[in-house]
Amino acid sequence: MVLFNDLREWLRLAEELGEVKHVYGADPHLEIGTLVQINGRNMGPALLFDRIKGYKEGFRILTNSMANIKTVNLTFGMPPSQSIRETVExxxxxxxxxxxxxxxxxxxxxxxxxxxxxxxxxxxxxxxxxxxxxxxxxxxxxxxxxxxxxxxxxxxxxxxxxxxxxxxxxxxxxxxxxxxxxxxxxxxxxxxxxxxxxxxxxxxxxxxxxxxxxxxxxxxxxxxxxxxxxxxxxxxxxxxxx
Structure with a gap:
């Protein structure tokens, strides 16, 4: 069962699972794209960028929201511990x-x-x-x-x-x-x-x-x-x- 109605609620649930990593002060042209790609390859947590260089605090970017099976399961309302094979089936x-x-x-x-x-x-x-x-x-x-x-x-x-x-x-x-x-x-x-x-x-x-x-x-x-x-x-x- 899907337990969220919007991104704010999804973020709260992902935080409770320990699947959100906060990143502060990244350069939007030299660093963010690289960090996102590396994190995705490693099936890491969602990355939430804030205090981005050149922008006001609170203007954030969320990436890698489904880079691993825990966040995929959260998104589709499935048990967080369910395996990749079980989720695919x-x-x-x-x-x-x-x-x-x-x-x-x-x-x-x-x-x-x-x-x-x-x-x-x-x-x-x-x-x-x-x-x-x-x-x-x-x-x-x-x-x-x-x-x-x-x-x-x-x-x-x-x-x-x-x-x-x-x-x-x-x-x-x-x-x-x-x-x-x-x-x-x-x-x-x-x-x-x-x-x-x-x-x-x-x-x-x-x-x-x-x-x-x-x-x-x-x-x-x-x-x-x-x-x-x-x-x-x-x-x-x-x-x-x-």
């Missing part, structure tokens, strides 16, 4: 059940929530206040995603898809992102473009790891990752219409 068994049950848990639209605590619009938007590292030496720029849920809607059927794609920061209020051919959001985008229309997009940053891993998963065509997540949680996912 359980996920193989449950995947089709969740896909079938997704229709019973459509996302629920609500009027407010924690996401509304801070709102910036128009010229007030400043993405550069968030720490965006240079993750790899040969990257063409700084990427605020891949750890993101990119949400699009099919203009004909209303089917909502959530995927994860690399999102590059261009300046204080512009990002660019790439979707490979054949991906569900690419199909949505191309449908809009073929009509000469712009494609509405929502990008979700700072969500819990379950949201992220489902956005990165191959969910069957026509099933919304939000509804699939509802099946895993056994309750609808609450969302706000932008």
């Amino acid at each position: 359980a996920l193989k068994t449950k995947a089709s059940t969740w896909a079938e049950e997704a229709k019973n848990f459509p996302c629920e639209f609500v009027s407010s929530g924690p996401i509304m605590e801070n709102i910036e619009e128009g010229d007030a938007v400043d993405l550069e206040k968030f720490p965006v590292p240079l993750w790899h030496e040969l990257d063409g720029g700084r990427y605020i995603g891949t750890g993101v849920g990119v949400i699009t809607r099919d203009p004909d059927t209303g089917w909502v898809n959530m995927g994860t794609y690399r999102v590059q920061l261009h300046d204080r209020n512009h990002v660019g992102f790439y979707i490979s051919p054949g991906k569900h959001s690419r199909i949505h985008r191309d449908t809009y473009f073929a009509r000469g229309e712009s494609c509405p997009v929502v990008m979700v940053f700072g969500a819990d790891p379950l949201t992220y891993i489902l956005a990165a998963s191959e969910i069957p065509h026509g099933i919304s990752e939000l509804d699939y997540m509802g099946a895993i949680r056994q309750k609808p996912v609450c969302v706000i219409k932008g």
Whole structure:
């Protein structure tokens, strides 16, 4: 059973398991990417960076949230002591059940929530206040995603898809992102473009790891990752219409 509703609750539970390592004062361009890669290879704990060089305290980065089996089990609501083999077998068994049950848990639209605590619009938007590292030496720029849920809607059927794609920061209020051919959001985008229309997009940053891993998963065509997540949680996912 999934025991958390958002990233804050997931972090609290991961802390209780001893699976969060706090890292202070790291350089976002020379150190963070390297530390993340080394930690991932060693299947270490989640890394929570704060007091990042050049940024205000409290503007944090969470990485490696599912780098080992304990945090994977936490994310999917499975016993922390369960082995890798047991978890893989359980996920193989449950995947089709969740896909079938997704229709019973459509996302629920609500009027407010924690996401509304801070709102910036128009010229007030400043993405550069968030720490965006240079993750790899040969990257063409700084990427605020891949750890993101990119949400699009099919203009004909209303089917909502959530995927994860690399999102590059261009300046204080512009990002660019790439979707490979054949991906569900690419199909949505191309449908809009073929009509000469712009494609509405929502990008979700700072969500819990379950949201992220489902956005990165191959969910069957026509099933919304939000509804699939509802099946895993056994309750609808609450969302706000932008």
